[in-house]
Amino acid sequence: MNFDIIRAARAVLHVTDLEKSRQFYETALGFIVTEADDSAIYLRGLEEHVHHSLVLKKAEIPAVEAISYKVRTEEDLDRIGAVFEKQGCKTKWIEKGRQHALGRALRVQDPSGLPLEFFTEMVTVDRLLQRYDLYRGARVQRIDHFNNLVPDVQKAYDFYIHELGFSCSEYTEDKDGKLWAAWIHRKPNVHDVAFMNGVGPRLHHTAFWLNDPMSLINGCDVLAALGYSDSIERGPARHGLSNAFFLYLRDPDGHRIELYNGDYLTSDPDFKPIRWDLDDKRRQTFWGAEAPDCWFNEASTVLDIETGEKIETHQPKLKQHKPIFAV
Structure with a gap:
């Protein structure tokens, strides 16, 4: 491959009550709230040096806006975009500054219909790994x-x-x-x-x-x-x-x-x-x-990257004759 996808990087979820969500994620699970306002909460883990790995956006119904991957360079973004365009997938470029704490990003609907995001730049913050008083x-x-x-x-x-x-x-x-x-x-x-x-x-x-x-x-x-x-x-x-x-x-x-x-x-x-x-x-x-x-x-x-509407689901290709035992 002539591009480098590094790792899973963030999830963008729609939630109906930010205060209830904050209580659950921050108080019960121990996430760090990097920033929050009336429309969104940005959370990260204690080890993470980037602004967030989870975004909770206020919305009328719960849904998944994007699941994201960090890539190495801006050139990687362009090359990944070309792969999805060749496949005939929906693509959407989001310029730097249009998403909080994030650089230029690529949103795509993958061949299965999942809303993916790729980016290389995110604002960095203090890593709190050894702030045991915050655990x-x-x-x-x-x-x-x-x-x-x-x-x-x-x-x-x-x-x-x-x-x-x-x-x-x-x-x-x-x-x-x-x-x-x-x-x-x-x-x-x-x-x-x-x-x-x-x-x-x-x-x-x-x-x-x-x-x-x-x-x-x-x-x-x-x-x-x-x-x-x-x-x-x-x-x-x-x-x-x-x-x-x-x-x-x-x-x-x-x-x-x-x-x-x-x-x-x-x-x-x-x-x-x-x-x-x-x-x-x-x-x-x-x-x-x-x-x-x-x-x-x-x-x-999961949502359509262009319209924000719910993606239509389909029955599995393989017949469900028993529960799937999986992780």
Whole structure:
């Protein structure tokens, strides 16, 4: 590839009540609020030196405006734009200064219909990694990955691997060798994005990295003490796929957040993707517990980059004869 996508960088979510959202993300989970006003909240993890990794925008209905990737140079942006234009995808350029704290950005609707954003420049701020006096809740450190439901996983996989230069760490196949889910990355861990077979396009979750499993447990205790027990959807537990310790939460608008720790390095050029069989239940939870039905069926609506309207969803290409056991 003649461009460099570095990592998953930020999510832009629409929420209906900024004050409720701030209480959840800042007080319960431990995000740092970089800036906030009547229309948006910009949050980051304690480790992050950039202005934000999560934007919550006030809106009438919950939705996903964009999931974003940081790229190395301005030239990379132009080259990535050319790839999507060649595919016939919608593209939209946003000039520097039109989005708070962000440089020039490219918005695209990828071949699955997901609203992506690419940028190279964001305002930097103080890293608070060693400000232990500010640690609270789950002590969120940094953004890690996105997980999406798409109707054709093979189509998404082929585009991201062959056109955008992602690499696969783990994948799920059925007994006929059909691809049901894939975990792919640019940074050297298990994934920056995953694709699962399901009604889509929809954003299943955005995941944030924690220091250790005890931060996750502490987050559960704080959530319960603040009255957010019902927000805990699944876990804490360990995934078989990725080996990560996890907790899934639903924010006040139903957006799913994963707290995540403990996967592994994938930087070696001879690393071979790990295959999981669709019938192996250890993939979803290594300890054996199955996820609730809502985890498989519910996800966040994604928006058209031009009109701001809800993107139409489609049934999965592969027949849903059983729950998808995935991360």
